[in-house]
Amino acid sequence: MFDRLKLTATTCALALGLATAAQAVELEFYFPVAVGGDAAGLIQRMTDAYMAQTPGVTINGIYAGSYADTTTRLITASRGGNPPHLAILSAVDVFMFLEEEIIEAWDNHLSEDEIQTWIGGFYDSFRANTLVDGLQWGIPFQRSTPVMYFNREAFAAVGLDPDSPPASWEELVEMGRSLTLRDGGGRVQRWGLRIPSSGFPYWLFQGLTAANGVELMNAEGTEVFFDRPEVVEALEFLVSLSQEHEVMEPGILDWGATPRAFLDGNVAIAWTTTGNLANIRNNATFDFGVAMLPANTQRGAPTGGGDFFLMSGHNDAETRAAIDFVKWATAPEQAAQWSIDTGYVAPRADIWETDTMRAYSEEVPGALVARNQLEFAVAEFSTFENARVRQILNDNIAAAIVGEKTPAQAMADAQAAADAILAAYR
Template identity: 50%
Template sequence: MNLHKLNRILAGGLGAALLSTTAAFAVDLTFYYPVQVGGPLTQVIDGYVAEFEKQNPDINVDAIYSGNYTDTTTRALAATRSGNPPAVAVLLATDIFTLIEEDVITPIDTFISTDEDKAWLAGFMPAYLASAQIDGHLWAAPFQRSTAVMYYNKEAFKAAGLDAEQPPRTWDELVEVGKALTVKDASGNVTQWGLGIPGSSNAAHWLFGALVAQNGGQLSDETGTRTFFDDPKVVEALQFWIDLSEKHAVHPTGILEWGTTPSDFMEGRLAMAWHTTGNLSNIRKNATFEFGVAAYPGNPNPASVLGGGNLYIFKDASEEQKAAAFKFVQFMTSAELLADWGIQTGYVAPRDDSWETEALKAYVKEVPQADVARRQIADSKPEISTFESARVTQVLNDALQAALTGRSTPQEALSAAQAEAERILSAYRN
């Protein structure tokens, strides 16, 4: 047997042994993630995971779709308390105070050690990094981030004699345009409403935050320990939302559901709809008419609200799992993958370098609506975020539900909500 052939045999045997050893000592990661928008996104995630495992054969990722954001947070915390935490999860950016208080996550910045790591970190948009920075640490990596935008039916605009390239820019214009777009049949029944803003309990606080920002107010402070629900600017914003139905008759009465608002828009029941940019791909694939995406109006200054989820690494995972989880986080937040995720979903790629990739530049050229959210970031405010986020947010959502359904006035509902939020959060102040 010649030496060359022997070397090949030995190399092959060594390679097989190494593969066997790698497989025997593979790191297993559990990855929880939510889906809050339309489309077959579990398939997209599965494709990303398969590619990561191909590039990292010593890491196995069990990707588990865990429902909506609330479901996913509940499941992740329950698993952690039972001693079986996920290694990594996509959870709301606003969950950060709760996750820190529960002592279940590890700061992302503790894994930064190389120049390559630092370059990766520097690529994120500061507005999205800010929501993950508390007490001098970066606790999460931005992933499926969004802003709320306005979808509008250009054909409905044209039918109403409106300029389809000039969506409303102020609250007054929103009411005026909404009246022109509201259509009734011969019996006086509305067949097309001018505007729809979801008010269901899983979304009301987010879109209400945009209304508050447009009116120059805010719902919480940066410490996560104070809310301003009874501030006059907040009360005025809720009154305007109600007036869209009761006074101006351009919006359905009661509460629109988050999950059905996109279909209401695509089926022509709403001429304008407020929703997440994360539904852009869904609407683009399924709308049978030409539509536009617009930045939110203002009173008078335009404003929207940042939203979406970040990737968190869990503290009680093993050291090997946490190291592997950081590799996975970097893979899932690379410029190229976030560009693709934005194209597949409509979420805003939260990295500046993602927008320089050929794929995303080509997509924006083909679908200019996709660039609206990126341009709106400068006018977007952080989403409400506090300690005991689920409880405080529920308090606000309950108040919004009460006012939107006429059970309370905006002032009554928000004053009661502020008193309850104050009771919850006072314990977290030094």
């Protein structure tokens, strides 16, 4: 935990230097929580640890709810002339923040050496969402990819190899059938598979579209590709899991209830964020495994999660103090502990080289899955007017799942509605 962190000599020297350079600086810091466990408590302990070692800097960490709640509160505060100094926000909302003119590019406040050695040290796949016009607008922190959790004991009980989870869509269906248990009356006692379709349906859907070799949007955030055949095929497959193959509970499946459904043994395979790893590890009463999302034409998964954003409207001393806190929080030892305590993916290669992270990876090899999946990762869905466009996609995914539309019609409708919004940005 962060209250037990020991600073290296280098970090101590940095902290002492900051104490002189940033006397009596008070920072306000908004953060969300989107996973199970005690992420809010961890943030508080992290800021407490930093303040204890950096006299003169006060950080008021404010838990602001979900990502959406935090964004709403941030925009309200910024429009009212009282923005926080820092916020952890969803990386995909970067275009909104740019339109609102409420964030600062980190590059504009850093030396060339800091840009090269610090910003350049983050994984490219995590930087992608907030690298706009050649500038870095977000610093990766609580980053994730969706992964596949599976109940190894359930696999063994039905004659499946616990060391060989499904690696393809075909295997996902075949194993899902074996893992779905029914009583004598045909009532399901355990579902083989659960892919949540509320909360972040577009995100897990990207796990299917990326595995089918297609992106959902361009890098400029001005165009979407919802009606491509590969996207329609991915939605057809998602719908078929409950309607045709009967390996997944029908209807809209709740995001927040998914870890509990897995932990309670109600589902044998669950797709959710790697950010739930600590929660599942701490609470599972059975042996479980973690695997990459299965492939169709290729491996693929979206990145996800939140970045540190530097807010506009503050003086140089406050801005510099905010930067130095983020540099400390993302330094190897601190970031390693954060990754271990939450399950989020450590966003830099040097974090994985620490003794702390090496030991953890040996103890919990599942932690390496999300990192290794970055090789195949695509940027999380993000466009201008992202909330509106994303809701269009979510609504049409839901319409296909509940049978109100065919997958082809749902994606055609989503394409037309999104095009009408994004035309102004092309």
